[in-house]
Every structure is written in structure tokens, then in C-alpha cells.
Amino acid sequence: MSSRHLAKEQPDSFAFSRQGEKKVKYWIAKYPKGKQRSAVIPMLWIAQKDHDGWIPEAAMRVIGDRLDMAYIRVMEVATFYTMFNLEPVGKHLIQVCGTTPCMLRGSGDLIKVCQSRIGSAGSVSADGNFSWMEVECLGACVNAPMVQISNSDGDLYYEDLGETSMNALLDELASGKAAMPGPRVTRDHSAPQGDVLTLVDKALYDGSRGKPLKSIPNAPAKPKAKTSKKPAAAKKAAPKRAAAKKAVAKPASDKPRLMKKARKGGPDDLKRISGVGPKIEGILHELGVFHYDQIAGWTKGQVDWADERLKFKGRIVREKWVAQAKKLAKEGGK
Secondary structure, rough: OOOOOOOOOOOOOOOHHHHHHHHHHHHHHOOOOHOOOOOHHHHHHHHHOOOOOOHHHHHHHHHHHHHHOOOHHHHHHHHHHHOOOOOOOOOOOEEEEEOOOHHHHHHHHHHHHHHHHHHOOOOOOOOHHHOEEEEEEOOHHHHHOOOEEEOOOOEEEEEEOHHHHHHHHHHHHOOOOOOEEEEEEOOOOOOOOOOOOOOOOOHOOOOOOOOOOOOOOOOOOOOOOOOOOOHHHHHHHHHHHHHHHOOOOOOOOOOOEEEEEEOOOOOOOOOOOOOOOOOHHHHHHHHHOOHHHHHHHOOHHHHHHHHHHOOOOHHEEEEHHHHHHHHHHHHOOO
16 A cells, blocks of 8 residues: 555644534444443544545544544544545545456546546646545446546436546536536436346236246245234224224325416526536426426425435535526526
8 A cells, every 4th residue: 555644734623514513423422331442433524524525634633532543543543544635626626437347448547537637646626626546346347337426416426438528527516516426327327228138028917828836835824814803893993993094195296386387488597406407407498397487396206206206315405406597596597
């Protein structure tokens, strides 16, 4: 392992954020009395998230004091694990996997893009937006070549990249838009690219080939059904309880107001909503969403409806699409 050193320029002090302090207390409380030093790794990680993606010496001293741990011991841990950054990083920290599967699939092209657009490994771009490093296997070999990008959105994977798509990804991030993680080719997660090639003959599993099995060989015997000893009154009440339970079942998500096509003058530029890129805009058009005022009027149920179809897991609420759309609609899209 190459030697790792602290940044030459250091802040005078460090303090955990309010949210970071809550996490610190949680991790210290996880360990039995006398074993609190085991929280050093999660505390270093929290400190890194609280300090623009890198750990200053002052943070190591704060952690040492909290854990009654010698400063040098905290520093030993921080300098050993390469997931801890000891110098300032860009707003978007790019980790390029250079292990064999990614190398064979073209990670060298991704490194060339980073070198030409950002600079040498470990340096920060002039605008402060980017820095990059080459790392070992990130565990997404089937989607090689890939990178992990750490920023305010989290630590996200961008996969199946090439020179062109890597440049496009950096353009998206530089423009301030939220780039969609995952494959950058036409595949579903880690499924094979292109058409399905296995189990294409339905006769293999629809039971049309010969007689279906009456039982599975060596299967455990089914337990005998217990006879009901409920009184007749309870049996009569059961359907009523089932009907009542069905009546209070959670209603399905509301469907928002959709359009077959955009109004005269063309669709609004939905990409002006932070979190909507060209791909998401295309999906919204397919669903029938073309204008700011459509999104501006979404209720909670309608947000859930769109969330399910975009597979965003709450991202619409987190990025405040409705509020953004209301403002853009009010401004007339200007």
C-alpha cells in the first residue's frame, strides 16, 4: 500500500454537525462499556461526511478525545483504510474501478476522460466540482466498467460506461442536474443486455409438456388441517370482519392529470426541474406529463403514483419537484 499523508493545510478546529452528533452517540452506545473505541471507524466516516468529504487532523483529535483514544491510534486507522480521504476532494468524488473485469471492459478509457477533464489522480478540478481516484473492485463486475461517485446525493454506482457516456455523465453533474445511477446501456440492472435468451420456450414451465406432477418426490408431508372449534356465532362474524378489513385497506395511489400530447407551443423544458434529466423527461412524456402545471398540481397520492412508475423511492419528494414546478409555472417557464 502506498503511504498516505495528511493535507498540508488544516483547519484549526472541527465539530460534528447536529445530525452527525446524533449518529456518533448512536454508534458509541452500540458497544459495551469499555469497548467504545470500536466506534472509531463509523465516527471517522461521519466526520468525513460532515467535512466536505475529507477528514482533517482536528477531527481525529476530537474522535480521540471522545473515545479516550490516543491520537496516533485514530490516525493509524484513518491512514490505513483508503475509504477515508485525508485531503480535500471535489464536490463529486469519482472512484474508477481498475480491477481486472473493469480493466478488460475499458476502465482505461474512463481514466483517460478523468485525466483530461479533471487532472491527475487526487487533484481537484479548477472549479472545485470534481476529483477522482482509481480503486480496487467495487463489486459490480457484471456491469463493468463502472465508477462510484460520492456527493451530497450519496455514494452511487454508474455502470456500463464508455468514453462517450462518461463524458456525458460529467456534463450532467457539472450542470448541477441529478444524474440517474445504474447502467448507461439498455439493460435492466444486471440483467443480460438485449433480448431474453433463456427460458424462451413457455412449454418448459407452463405444464403443457406431459401431465403435471401430482407431488414432488421426497417432499415433506403436509401437516393435517386443524378442525375449527369456533362457535357458530364466531363463524358468522368472520365474513363481516374480513369485509370490514377490506373496507379499510389502503387505497391505491391516485393517477395524476395526464395528456395525450403537449399543448400548442410544445412541452415545457422539464429538465429545468432539479433531478430531471433527458432520460427522465422522456419517461414523463411517455406517461403523459409535458408541462410544469401538471406536476405543480400533484397531490401526495399522485406523487406516489409517479414515484412507482419512475422507481424513484421517494426522490420526487426529496428533490421537491412539486415546489419547483409551481415556481416555474408561475414564472411562465422563464
